[in-house]
Amino acid sequence: MVEQCCLQTLQQVAGEEYHIRSKVALCVVASSHKKDAQQQLDFVLFSKKTSKATCVIQLQSVIKQDESAVDTALAKAGIRLYRLPRKSSYSISSIRQLLDSYLEKPAATPDEMIATISTKAFRQCKKCKSLMELKRASAGPHTGMLFWVCAEYPECASVELYTE
Numbered sequence: 001m002v003e004q005c006c007l008q009t010l011q012q013v014a015g016e017e018y019h020i021r022s023k024v025a026l027c028v029v030a031s032s033h034k035k036d037a038q039q040q041l042d043f044v045l046f047s048k049k050t051s052k053a054t055c056v057i058q059l060q061s062v063i064k065q066d067e068s069a070v071d072t073a074l075a076k077a078g079i080r081l082y083r084l085p086r087k088s089s090y091s092i093s094s095i096r097q098l099l100d101s102y103l104e105k106p107a108a109t110p111d112e113m114i115a116t117i118s119t120k121a122f123r124q125c126k127k128c129k130s131l132m133e134l135k136r137a138s139a140g141p142h143t144g145m146l147f148w149v150c151a152e153y154p155e156c157a158s159v160e161l162y163t164e
Contacts, residue, residue: 018045030073
């Protein structure tokens, strides 16, 4: 789920300009690295114009392992590596900032960003474990604010305010 959520955010931020591939063998992007063909990169952004790998996104490993070989191979290939924490949701604006130097299109306005946030999420209801959906308050003291509501509403009335 974490990888799917990260991929969705990457697609919203960079999908127009890059082919985003997941689970790419390190030897595909760093040809000098032939030692371990099993070493996989979480996400690689390939330019749609040149078809070359431009940067790599690695989610932090659940188990602590030595990743210096990956760092070295990507540095030799001139490919920037970004390590992200494993989370259940990723901020469009923070991923946009991270990749800003690679993107040609201007930053989205706040309204455009809100419009691109998936209304179905990989967030689970704390009460019934169903998926949560993103909604915008249309009335009351929280008008205009985003919030998560359980997909099983009204049977389950779990609601949480949205935070990036």
